[in-house]
Amino acid sequence: MREQLIDDVAARRFLLGQLPPEEQGRIEELAFEDPDTFTFLESIEDDLIDEFIQGDLSADQEQQFNGHFLSLPGRRHNLKISRMLQRHLDKIADVPRRKRFSFLGWFRLQTSWLKLSMAAAAALVLVIGILWILTLFWRGTKPVPIQAGPDRPAAMPSPPFKVSPSVAPTAAPAHAENKPKSLTPERQKGLTAYALLSPSASSRSEGVQQLSLAQDTTTMTIELALITQRNFRTYQATLENEAGGELQRWTNLTAENLTSGRALKIDVPTALLKPQEFYRIVVNGVASKGEAEVIARYPFEVSK
């Protein structure tokens, strides 16, 4: 199966209507754009319904389940069918349980000479088993020489990973949709534009988000909306061209609560972006132990 664009926790919160409206909306967009995400949400929907039927939801969740979840198209019908399915499967599971063979019951019915012979046979099997285990143990304690061979290459140090210099997030106010920002003295030589990108599974042919570059703009501050509910210590963002070539990388980014919701902010030099070209920003979450995992992709196209 393909990599999921949202995680279980975010999906459950989305379905129960627990997310802030902006994050809720982003998942709606994503679910419409990407059939795999839609199916993934439906599968989480099934789980929530099962938990509701079995009384496994907390009081708050149950309230949200009744108030929000069930108000959406198809959910009540799905609940009815799940209830029936569960009842039916419980019935099926009960039948073999009743018919299950009971060895103790059968043993009690046998005559005493048969019970005695069976006990003797069981004891004999037990003794043979113990002897066999002891033999294995005795053989296993003999030392076996360990040799280094040509099929065991020495550990090679991996080449150092090339990382471009870290770009600190700007202290600029968060607002979206390419609005020009008031200029600080340091920035008066070049203009900065703003844009908000949502995670998406779209490819170039599928009508991706468009970023427009005004003349004289030297930097594009991009807010990358986060829809995962998992918190990472830091994040990395990599700007790639259509072929997947790395153009720039930002490390040690931290999630901020901006007006558009939880997001990362990066400054992209516009010299890297060409009109009519397709780009992708790949965001990795970096856990406390240092492992990085891809959590979202933000494809976009630069319009004239």
Next chain:
Amino acid sequence: MDLSPESFERLLNWLHPNREEAGREYQRIRALLTKHFQSHGCFLPDKLADATMDRGAEKLTPEKIRKWVGVGTKERYFYRVAYYILLEAKDKSLAETQMPDRFEAVDPEKVDLEPPSHCLEKCLQELAVDDRELIERYYRGEKAIKKQNRVELARDRNIDLPSLRVRAHRIRRGLRRCIDKCLQEAQE
């Protein structure tokens, strides 16, 4: 749903101040919606795209017009509307169901069907043996036992748990379709 002339006018003005450009933008967004509905395997994707454009236009308030500005944002507004149209389409009740919260109030008591158990039994029998076994094992047990059953089932099938969940969901979706058909036949 018929779109009022005022709503249509408001939509075009929002799409572009120039009428010709607005018309092109309308067609572009409609084409994107149609393609996405197609990718979800929807029947009559054109009709669903039209329903989305109409619903989106009706729900377009001055506040939303102020919020959804900038290049490439307008189709995203329609994607959010389209998500609900898609849910409705999947539920085969386009005219009856409505959108939640931010879009419209809903009547939670709608669609109250109790499928007769013979339909469920018949549909379970129609499943491929492998699928029937999977769904029976998937729903077996309660709480911790059910979880453990699923871990073992995923291991037996050599797939991970999320894939197992999606697989069970697809079987369940097939069952639901079969039950709906069975109910329709019972009514005729």
